[in-house]
Amino acid sequence: MSHALIADLGGTNARFALVPIHQYEPLEVRVLPCENYDNFFDAAADYIENCSIGMDKIDAIVLAIAGPVNQPVIQFSNNPWKFTRDEVQSYFGDNKAVALLNDFDAVGHCLEILKPEDMVVIGESSTVDPKGACWVVGAGTGLGISCVVPQDNGPNIVLPGEGGHVDLSACNDVEDDILKFLRTRHKRVSAERVLSGMGLENIYEALALREGVEKRLTAPEIGEALKLGNDPIAIATLEQFFVFLGRVIGDLVLSVESRGGVYIAGGIVPRYLKDILKSGFRDAMQDKGRMKEFVSPIPTFVVMSEYPGLMGCACYASHLVSKA
Incomplete structure (x- = not known):
């Protein structure tokens, strides 16, 4: 049986898996910490040496990469x-079909095979136009964004970009203070500065300073504080995170009328599903003044699949082998 070697290469971890061609559930998944390997090839060798099949049964390799892939030298963000x-x-080997995708391009291809039970709707709107453009957004080590244009035949068209690095805007006094704080440190403040693991830490520190306290927690420490429920600043941090996420997604919808929906993946939001459901996320997304009625019908979903990037790689591998 022909297989694909697939990998989702992030800022913190490299996730490797195998999948039979024309199947999409990743098998033999291993999560390798990037810091344990000098380079990608050392990590790949470790995985291949310990998986159940040899390279002679692998016809395609699809890598999802956390950074631009249309550069002469591919570097990670x-x-x-x-x-x-x-x-x-x-x-x-020259006889293998190889494809390199941006990590959120891979999640975009996952939409072709995602099942309804793999998604949770956020808000009242849930009707999608299957031929309409979509946005995929995900916060984790960084902020990934991709725009997806469905196709009747062949793989989805996923438009390349680095949308996580757009300028961040503020809409009230609290957000003004957060941006002022971050400008003293970074000069220019991108969306990723608040919508990522690092972003949670930044929001926490800025909100603590508003209370007259100099305190910064790591993202895991914020997570632990949220579990205990005894840190008002941690609770406010997560709420502000969701509000910023809504603001950024609303801006994306204004840029491309995404009647196919917005799909939220990444490592952070699925972990806090109950919190985003009761947060100000949708209100912030729809807070677009006279354009509110334009944005409000657009449905938003949280992708709950454990490995959407790998599933997207598996889907793309099938198209790759069929084309060959």
Whole structure:
């Protein structure tokens, strides 16, 4: 049976898996900490040496990469690894079909095979136009964004970009103070500065300063404080995170009328599903003045699949082998 080797290479972890061609559930998933390997090829060798099949049964390799892939040298946004497309092809062999995708391009391809039970609707709107454009947004180590245009035949068209690095705007005094605080540290404040693990830490520190306290917690420490429920600043941090997420997604919808919906993935939001359901996320998304009625019908979903990036790689691998 023909297989694909698939990998979702992030800023913190590299997730490797195998999948039979034309199947989409990742098998033999291993999560390898990037810091344990000098480069991608060392991590790939570790996985291949310990998986159940040899390279002779692998016909396609699809890598999802946390950073732009249309560069001569591919570098990660939050990871020191780098390589060229030719180096990847040479490593696996010229007879193998190889594709390199941005990590959120891969999540975009996942929408082709995502099941209704893999998603939770946020808000009252849930009707999608299956031919309408979609946005995929996900906060984790960084902030990934991709725009997806469904196709009747062949893979979805996923428009490349680095939307997580757009400028962040503020709409009230609290948000003004957060941005002022971050400008003293970073000069320019992008959306990723608040919508990521680092972003949670930044929001917490800024809100603490508003209370006259100099205190910064790590993202795991904020998570632990939220579990205990005894830190008002941590609770306010998560709420502000969801409000910023709504504001950014509302801006995306204004940029592209995404009647196909907005799909929220990444490591943070699915972990706090109950919290986003009762948060000000949708109100912030729809807070677009005279354009509120334009934005309000757009449905938003949280993707609950454990490995949407790998599923997207599996889907793309099937298209890749069929085309070959």
